[in-house]
Amino acid sequence: MSRINLIRPAALLLTAILAFSVITPAAGADSGFRPDDEDLYFSALNEEIKEDVKTIEVTRGDFTVMSSCKGEIEYDRVSYVFNNLEEGSVRYVKMLVSSGDWVHKGDRLVQVSTTVETADLEALRTQIEVEEQNLEEFMAVNRELMDKYTRIIATSSSANERRMAELLYDRLVAGFEDEYKARTKSIEQKVSDLDKLENSDGTLYITAESEGEVREINRYRNGDTLRSWAYICTICDTRTFRIRVSGGVSGLYYNMPVMVTQAQSKGAASIEGRVTTCKSSVLAPNLIGNTDYIEILGDMDTFEYGSDVTVSYRSVDMKDVLIVNKSAVYHDSKGDYVYVYTNGNSIKRYVQTGGNNASVVWIVNGLAEGDRVVIK
Template sequence: MSRSKAAAVLLAAAVLLGGCSRQAGSQQNEMILEETLEAPEKANYKTAVVERGNFTKEVAGSGSVVYPVQAELRWTEGSVRFDEFYVTSGTEVSKGDVLARFTTEENQVALEEKQLALERAQRDFTLGKQQRQDQIKQAEAALNGLSSYEARIQALNIQKLQSQYDQYVYQTEYSLAAQQEEIQKLQSQISETVLVAPFDGIVDSVVSFNQGDKVDQSQVLVTMYASDRLLISAEDAEGAYRYNMPVTVQIGNNDEVETYTGRVISASNILPAALKQGQALIELDGKLDPALAKRKVAVTGNDVDLHNVLLVNRSAIKKDESRRYVYVLDGETVKKRYVVEGENNMSTTWILDGLTEGQTLILD
């Protein structure tokens, strides 16, 4: 019997069954429908068998290298003028390395003023000591020829002069030491007018400056990133990447390509709507050579990864309005069987309902 005749038989049967209750019709619509056709005696079908197996669906896209730990370095310790940079873009630095040096005009002027004041105070101190020592010597010389009573009075005067001298020396030396300490603090501040690296890393960019230019406290002078950790950012506008999904990352240009494995550590499907940015972050299993950081990045992974599910050749699936169906070859009989499909990849369809393992399907 041909397929057209079989369809006519089915139509007639449907007319005869038209008196069935609405409830029975409703139940029938909920079932997986099947039509039976008689296969031609000498048909030469191309077929495939329904099997159980593993189903994967690949997602692929471009990406880029990103560094989660970054720093924008500014000078915020007062008004300074630029002196010199010690790094350029791409320079590897260690924590504490000097990146740039500046001069502080206010501190330099204050330092010179205090140094001059100290010099004057030291000269005055030398002169003051000499004058007081001369007074003591003159008083001691005046002892000669004095009576016993006058000598005792003069001795007391000498002791008083000596005490005044000692007090003058003590107080002046204390004052000079305080001035010297202030000078040392200013010198330390001037010597520490440098920008240093906050961590081990690589300099990304350096602002352009001429020596003597005034530095604005809001201006970013150096940008750098920590070199001990990097991530791959993959475009994920459709949310195809899953958290903890294994991926393969290829980095390089033309024939010079390095292949890495990694896992998704941040994906849109686990983030609140307000934080979704259409990107997935991937952590590599191995360490990436920093020289490859700015080269082309390609990411692939399995968006769907199922095990022991029903699989059919994708070309066996036909479309009837909004439903899907297959032709099942059962001996000399062909059955049109409606199915519920899951996911598709390039060659295979995952079947949720309507078929059993081992059935033979017609592909053409």
């Protein structure tokens, strides 16, 4: 074999060894690519790949997060009918209305028969006399106090004394009117009951005290004795509804707009509403029941009474804040971060976020309007 033929295989072998040493780094040497370092990965992209990187601009806009809770439909005005005939033995005769009937105030609901002893009539007359006497004494005392405060206001040389007299006078007048109406109403009711008992042949009627639809009738048999204040039925004004959220929701506040939705077989029905009483309110009705009430703004004919509804509301509603597409924000053990795209390079940057919804993230700190970030 010639010398040339010996050199050629050796040269080929040396070339292969050199090529392999360039491609494969020595043990312990840095490979130049660390999968866990995404910053270097992005910055090492060649120009052709960089042109394919998708970016989006950080903008200002409104950020909203919608939350929801369960609610129940109930009638806004409901009255309960009881046996309010307190004198004598009251026996049930018959119901004069049926469930679903529409009644007006004063309409007869139940026919009853009564047996009244003379002693019962005398007791009722005595109650009326006592209440009338108490009313006269109440009016006399209040007139005396009003005259006293009026004299102080007109003659006192002390400004503080006159001011105090004015406050006491105003408070007395306000309280007097309410108390006078309540006492007068009680007397009138007892006088009416007495007239019925004295002029009746034993047949009396329990009447409606409000307008509405008759519901939930309590059934009795002819001849049953009705105890005092025995339940008869419920009258619901079905023309007005409200939504009740039992237990209350901390995210609801007074006068807050909401959307009420009900799932039905024919599809979802929706209507707007507003919160009239909320868990955080100091209003007495809410402190008792700890319940949120929502007034419905519109016609609820399409809603089915007795079925639950969903109340949707804005738990977060920020105006003119930095927002970015949700696909641009990543997360690791250190927090939320984005890749800011500048001059063809992508730099990892941690940001402070205020929340996210289905499409965007609210950026509190770490980015500026106009920044471009890489999206997935």
